[in-house]
Amino acid sequence: MQRARRSILPHPFLTFVLIVVWCLLAGGISLGTVVFGTILGLLIPQVTAAYWPDAPRRVHPVKITLYVLLVLWDILIANIEVAWIVLTKKNRDMRSIWVTIPLELRTPEAIAILAGTITLTPGTVTADMSDEGHCLLIHALNADDADAVRDDIKNRYERRLKEIFE
Amino acid sequence: MTLTDLIEIVIAVALVIGAVFTLIGSVGLMKLDTAMKRMHAPTKAATLGIGALLMASMIHSFAFGSGSLKEVLIMAFLFVTAPISANFIAKVAIHRGQDVPPPSPPNDQTWSTLNPLDEAIDDPELPTRS
Amino acid sequence: MIAPDRLYDLALVFAFCAVSLAQLLAMVRLVIGPDVTDRILALDTMVVDAIGLIVLLGIAQGTEIYFEAALIFAMLGFVSTVAYARFILRGDIIE
Known part of the structure; x- marks a missing residue:
């Protein structure tokens, strides 16, 4: 379970930030922007995973x-x-x-x-x-x-x- | 005194604060005498000044337009990148010997900019020490 | 007491003048700067001030179409500062 989550969502916080930034750039929250933001938020951490080999730390x-x-x-x-x-x-x-x-x-x-x-x-x-x-x-x-x-x-x-x- | 008046006063105050800080950043850039001192003024005062201007723009768009949070993006970007570019410029200043040489670190060999490995890569044509 | 409407216009004009003056001072430092360090610093400051001017223009005209320009200025300014500094430090930008 943990491993499955790792492979789909290697960096949950980065995914969240990407969705928020995409919505801000598109200038509003609608179904389209959220869906596309989610696609980007899932793809970009996968593509850039090679640049941060260590798992992200949990912070308070x-x-x-x-x-x-x-x-x-x-x-x-x-x-x-x-x-x-x-x-x-x-x-x-x-x-x-x-x-x-x-x-x-x-x-x-x-x-x-x-x-x-x-x-x-x-x-x-x-x-x-x-x-x-x-x-x-x-x-x-x-x-x-x-x-x-x-x-x-x-x-x-x-x-x-x-x-x-x- | 209506609400619109009040909002306009708030925007005016934010504009003036932002403009003054931006100006102070450049005055510092002109006035101070060594490169390392000059670094202090624009990287921080100007960043804060632009932050205040963006805040004014945001209030303005919420009060008189459709309202947008896009300015937050620029603000966040500036606040995240300002220290990084300041750090790079400081490294250039140390590398070119613009200030008194820094003291050596207490528990390591040397500073990474002054690491001999880095120096070896440099083009000998470039004057590195003034 | 000045009417708030007037006050707001005055503040906008003042901000335009101050940021333009800041831009000019940075440009003087760019020209006289005794060393490359000062020139990089002046260029960085000028980019930041240019973003300020764009934002002010957006407020003055009441539009948001300049937002993207400001964002691109911020990104290009950062990348060019780092590239310039890196070129001085290593004699190369991408190793």
Whole structure:
């Protein structure tokens, strides 16, 4: 049973997203768009299966929603902060530093989400990853203390992502 | 004050916020002095600004037109791709030595962009370090 | 107090001016940018600003026919930024 489900629906969430995107693109929910969206949602995961050999992980839907809301709120608040820094601070007063973050996360999906979160929350951009994938390189626009930035990111985002994915 | 007036005010506020953030993104792009600093302004402020403009467009279409959620697609696409393109541009900046060299990672050999294997592939004609 | 109708028009005009100015500033950075990095960044910003202008045009004319243009701009902009960056990084786009 489980195996039959795997072969028809290898990635249920991707199928769902594809149906929703197709309905949005077609501009309305009707029988035609849903049926065609379902066809696409069944075909595309089959065709692209070679590119994600590992089975998709189960994630906690409530926790990931809460995480997305937290990140959206942070984007809003921190964008205002950075806008203020950009407009009022002089270039020579700005202390931009490199920060390295040793990662506790090991799943590629979680690391990708963490890197995206760091880039979207202003003040920090994810610049690179170490060659073995144990460490992230971050550039902070205006920060006095690299350790404070690192601890903030570890406590605020990485801990939550660890709960969600591992 | 009718409901239409109220909706128009909401759209106007969203438009102004979006436009201001987009402008700040470009002002940052002009004003800041190193490539890595410049990266901060447009990738985030501009993305948020366009998000607000799309929100205004969505409210507008629901209030005065047939209503569409298509803008959500553009918004989601921009928010998903902005970090990826920022990451790629940052890699280019590191690769071309645009900023002070980053510190070496505490528990690995080096950063993947600076990995010697990558450097070997590069065309020797291209000046990689300024 | 300005009538809301007028306020809305003013906001639209202001948004057009601000986004166009942003586009112009990005273009200046594209021309003067001391390094390839700045040019890629400026191009990326210009694509995002162009999407903003298209969306504003859609609001001003009250149509939705520009939506597809904006979406295609978003996709092409992303792909071209990544392709450009990858070309600089590896000297090749598809290995």
